[in-house]
Amino acid sequence: xxxxxxxxxxxxxxxxxxxxxxxxxxxxxxxxxxxxxxxxxxxxxxxxxxxxxxxxxxxxxxxxxxxxxxxxxxxxxxxxxxxxxxxxxxxxxxxxxxxxxxxxxxxxxxxxxxxxxxxxxxxxxxxxxxxxxxxxxxxxxxxxxxxxxxxxxxxxxxxxxxxxxxxxxxxxxxxxxxxxxxxxxxxxxxxxxxxxxxxxxxxxxxxxxxxxxxxxxxxxxxxxxxxxxxxxxxxxxxxxxxxxxxxxxxxxxxxxxxxxxxxxxxxxxxxxxxxxxxxxxxxxxxxxxxxxxxxxxxxxxxxxxxxxxxxxxxxxxxxxxxxxxxxxxxxxxxxxxxxxxxxxxxxxxxxxxxxxxxxxxxxxxxxxxxxxxxxxxxxxxxxxxxxxxxxxxxxxxxxxxxxxxxxxxxxxxxxxxxxxxxxxxxxxxxxxxxxxxxxxxxxxxxxxxxxxxxxxxxxxxxxxxxxxxxxxxxxxxxxxxxxxxxxxxxxxxxxxxxxxxxxxxxxxxxxxxxxxxxxxxxxxxxxxxxxxxxxxxxxxxxxxxxxxxxxxxxxxxxxxxxxxxxxxxxxxxxxxxxxxxxxxxxxxxxxxxxxxxxxxxxxxxxxxxxxxxxxxxxxxxxxxxxxxxxxxxxxxxxxxxxxxxxxxxxxxxxxxxxxxxxxxxx
Amino acid sequence: xxxxxxxxxxxxxxxxxxxxxxxxxxxxxxxxxxxxxxxxxxxxxxxxxxxxxxxxxxxxxxxxxxxxxxxxxxxxxxxxxxxxxxxxxxxxxxxxxxxxxxxxxxxxxxxxxxxxxxxxxxxxxxxxxxxxxxxxxxxxxxxxxxxxxxxxxxxxxxxxxxxxxxxxxxxxxxxxxxxxxxxxxxxxxxxxxxxxxxxxxxxxxxxxxxxxxxxxxxxxxxxxxxxxxxxxxxxxxxxx
Numbered sequence: 013x014x015x016x017x018x019x020x021x022x023x024x025x026x027x028x029x030x031x032x033x034x035x036x037x038x039x040x041x042x043x044x045x046x047x048x049x050x051x052x053x054x055x056x057x058x059x060x061x062x063x064x065x066x067x068x069x070x071x072x073x074x075x076x077x078x079x080x081x082x083x084x085x086x087x088x089x090x091x092x093x094x095x096x097x098x099x100x101x102x103x104x105x106x107x108x109x110x111x112x113x114x115x116x117x118x119x120x121x122x123x124x125x126x127x128x129x130x131x132x133x134x135x136x137x138x139x140x141x142x143x144x145x146x147x148x149x150x151x152x153x154x155x156x157x158x159x160x161x162x163x164x165x166x167x168x169x170x171x172x173x174x175x176x177x178x179x180x181x182x183x184x185x186x187x188x189x190x191x192x193x194x195x196x197x198x199x200x201x202x203x204x205x206x207x208x209x210x211x212x213x214x215x216x217x218x219x220x221x222x223x224x225x226x227x228x229x230x231x232x233x234x235x236x237x238x239x240x241x242x243x244x245x246x247x248x249x250x251x252x253x254x255x256x257x258x259x260x261x262x263x264x265x266x267x268x269x270x271x272x273x274x275x276x277x278x279x280x281x282x283x284x285x286x287x288x289x290x291x292x293x294x295x296x297x298x299x300x301x302x303x304x305x306x307x308x309x310x311x312x313x314x315x316x317x318x319x320x321x322x323x324x325x326x327x328x329x330x331x332x333x334x335x336x337x338x339x340x341x342x343x344x345x346x347x348x349x350x351x352x353x354x355x356x357x358x359x360x361x362x363x364x365x366x367x368x369x370x371x372x373x374x375x376x377x378x379x380x381x382x383x384x385x386x387x388x389x390x391x392x393x394x395x396x397x398x399x400x401x402x403x404x405x406x407x408x409x410x411x412x413x414x415x416x417x418x419x420x421x422x423x424x425x426x427x428x429x430x431x432x433x434x435x436x437x438x439x440x441x442x443x444x445x446x447x448x449x450x451x452x453x454x455x456x457x458x459x460x461x462x463x464x465x466x467x468x469x470x471x472x473x474x475x476x477x478x479x480x481x482x483x484x485x486x487x488x489x490x491x492x493x494x495x496x497x498x499x500x501x502x503x504x505x506x507x508x509x510x511x512x513x514x515x516x517x518x519x520x521x522x523x524x525x526x527x528x529x530x531x532x533x534x535x536x537x538x539x540x541x542x543x544x545x546x547x548x549x550x551x552x553x554x555x556x557x558x559x560x561x562x563x564x565x566x567x568x569x570x571x572x573x574x575x576x577x578x579x580x581x582x583x584x585x586x587x588x589x590x591x592x593x594x595x596x597x598x599x600x601x602x603x604x605x606x607x608x609x610x611x612x613x614x615x616x617x618x619x620x621x622x623x624x625x626x627x628x629x630x631x632x633x634x635x636x637x638x639x640x641x642x643x644x645x646x647x648x649x650x651x652x653x654x655x656x657x658x659x660x661x662x663x664x665x666x667x668x669x670x671x672x673x674x675x676x677x678x
Numbered sequence: 679x680x681x682x683x684x685x686x687x688x689x690x691x692x693x694x695x696x697x698x699x700x701x702x703x704x705x706x707x708x709x710x711x712x713x714x715x716x717x718x719x720x721x722x723x724x725x726x727x728x729x730x731x732x733x734x735x736x737x738x739x740x741x742x743x744x745x746x747x748x749x750x751x752x753x754x755x756x757x758x759x760x761x762x763x764x765x766x767x768x769x770x771x772x773x774x775x776x777x778x779x780x781x782x783x784x785x786x787x788x789x790x791x792x793x794x795x796x797x798x799x800x801x802x803x804x805x806x807x808x809x810x811x812x813x814x815x816x817x818x819x820x821x822x823x824x825x826x827x828x829x830x831x832x833x834x835x836x837x838x839x840x841x842x843x844x845x846x847x848x849x850x851x852x853x854x855x856x857x858x859x860x861x862x863x864x865x866x867x868x869x870x871x872x873x874x875x876x877x878x879x880x881x882x883x884x885x886x887x888x889x890x891x892x893x894x895x896x897x898x899x900x901x902x903x904x905x906x907x908x909x910x911x912x913x914x915x916x917x918x
Contacts, residue, residue: 226682267784415772
């Protein structure tokens with residue numbers, strides 16, 4: 013009987029399905045055991061939970077390993093392998109083909125979720141009797157079960173296929189996903205961020221179920237939220253880098269729906285990791301923080317729906333897809349259950365106090381939260397508006413970059429201002445004298461930056477304001493770091509506030525780089541013959557050579573273009589033979605002041621030695637990547653506790669010798 | 679009272695009440711001596727009473743519902759609605775038609791010429807009057823648009839065929855000849871002149887068919903058009 017099933021499905025299909033079914037069942041049993049043990053106080057059932065956790069992890073790992081094996085060995089009996097596999101795909105991109113389409117992406121998501129669940133289970137193995145931990149794990153098991161269900165049903169990666177018709181199938185992943193090594197890092201890191209927010213969400217649900225909606229659950233999840241945010245940040249930056257290095261349009265961010273879907277949870281997550289500090293210190297903003305976490309988690313689901321259901325192409329594609337209704341249903345359930353629980357616990361979520369003054373750290377955090385939420389709303393509205401119009405009026409419309417640029421510019425400037433002022437503000441309220449003293453050097457930094465920018469030739473109100481505010485914010489962050497390191501040496505770089513200031517410096521660099529590259533980029537298009545030189549942006553470009561090349565998957569044309577008579581750069585354009593898709597490979601001379609970005613255009617003819625190429629001069633792009641790295645470093649440093657820490661849930665009046673979270677000057 | 683402490687007390691209350699039920703059950707079936715039962719039960723009851731008192735105190739110590747001015751609530755709702763409506767109007771004004779292959783969001787908004795050309799192509803053969811109107815708008819915006827000039831002329835030829843007007847057909851062919859000068863690399867006007875000269879002119883003009891048909895093939899015409907043009911050239915050459 014079993015042999016018959018294996019023969020019918022193929023070994024990989026059978027193993028994959030078995031792993032998924034076992035994992036799914038283990039999730040349900042694990043959740044059931046936890047609920048029973050918690051409600052019926054049956055400690056014997058608790059002992060089984062860890063086992064279920066390991067089975068869940070084992071199921072997810074096995075499913076992924078089997079799929080990788082199927083891709084590597086080109087097991088054409090599986091429909092997914094026919095969809096994204098090919099004999100010609102290089103080994104690296106054959107490996108990453110796992111997450112190059114919907115079904116495999118869900119497997120990757122599932123694997124990461126199972127890993128997070130197993131880590132939480134291991135971390136809290138001695139506290140499973142604690143209802144808070146138990147309900148958090150129930151939530152994680154349920155979410156994991158949902159993804160097992162998707163992987164088994166609507167997005168079945170192990171679905172059997174008939175004999176492959178090599179004229180129609182087996183052409184490998186999308187050519188854009190086999191053109192750069194970043195495909196190995198960007199999606200998994202982004203997913204680590206998306207999936208990571210499940211942990212704080214699970215504890216938030218547990219806090220609501222158990223009624224322990226004080227500050228205890230925040231302490232449990234602080235680092236999880238921080239790491240999820242860090243991974244999401246890094247994933248988004250890597251996505252920008254990939255776009256810059258692969259897509260050949262010279263930009264890092266195009267406001268397309270997939271990018272917007274990743275930015276939405278980042279915005280609400282950023283708001284959360286700021287406002288959570290107000291709750292830890294003052295017990296305020298409890299409903300707000302829970303709502304932000306629920307929003308962050310549900311936006312990851314909504315983002316998956318937007319990018320994976322086919323709805324982006326058309327709302328009508330949504331009805332053809334199988335996964336869309338489930339993701340949308342999950343989004344609805346998450347929102348409804350969470351809001352219901354918040355309403356149920358309303359009496360306990362009231363704040364014991366109010367914000368004393370808008371000129372206080374709490375006031376600044378609240379303002380920051382309002383701005384981040386507004387930003388998220390703007391992006392969400394812009395992204396779903398075309399869908400709403402199409403569903404209602406059957407009109408296909410698009411919301412272009414100008415809308416997002418117009419809205420994000422003032423919001424970004426306000427955030428830079430808040431980033432400058434908030435670190436200098438004390439809790440409760442600030443006097444004018446104190447603010448003058450604390451903002452003295454940051455203000456000079458802002459003014460100095462503005463003067464330097466003007467001297468370097470920067471023009472335009474908006475970018476100059478951005479540079480001035482960036483200098484102001486950088487001064488504020490550096491002041492905090494200098495004071496902290498003076499007091500505590502290298503430990504002054506550790507802890508949430510100090511690590512956070514390093515993250516601020518990273519974000520400021522990113523903001524400056526974006527302002528400069530968006531405002532002062534120049535582009536020129538040229539047609540030259542071999543040996544001919546053109547001049548653009550103060551540089552000369554000489555076409556040294558133009559050759560055809562051929563690989564297993566593509567044919568193409570590559571130019572050698574010497575910049576200023578020196579090193580030659582090699583932009584290329586390839587046509588992937590399986591799909592006929594043209595993919596440009598830009599070549600970039602990276603510099604501290606600006607990048608010179610070269611792309612070869614269609615119409616270049618090696619036979620006549622005539623090349624058509626574009627040159628982009630992109631100011632300060634490298635600082636975007638440096639800023640991203642600083643964000644990563646800052647996040648890690650923020651996760652280490654500083655010295656002489658007070659328990660975050662202690663009252664503000666609790667005695668402490670020295671505190672790392674506050675500036676102590678003045 | 680901190681909500682976490684309150685929840686702990688409630689958990690303890692649940693445990694104590696369950697313990698009282700258990701001990702009563704055990705006593706009923708004779709598993710516990712009556713003296714022991716009373717001692718244990720009284721202990722649990724006393725503890726449960728103390729916990730319940732603490733819970734009551736804790737609940738009454740929870741922050742009361744803040745008294746909010748209704749005007750403040752109305753103002754907040756009003757401000758939120760105003761922002762939402764304002765943003766909605768702005769996004770609606772910023773949105774434009776999505777062309778085939780264009781993403782839902784991002785990128786530059788398609789200009790009117792591109793939008794009208796798509797409309798005209800979609801209407802072609804289905805609603806020629808709408809197609810003609812869309813091409814007319816393109817020519818208002820961009821008088822030298824090769825596609826609009828070509829297809830306006832071609833629609834005139836087709837109308838001439840429908841109403842059996844050689845005059846209109848000749849006029850359309852002349853306009854197609856003008857269109858060939860706008861973009862010398864564009865195949866379509868050459869193809870249409872060849873088709874009209876072969877099929878609609880009375881009498882047919884085989885010399886033009888051969889000349890323009892060859893010009894069409896030299897300019898990489900749409901794949902579907904190539905074979906029929908080749909056939910027309912062969913037929914015309916046979917007539918010459």
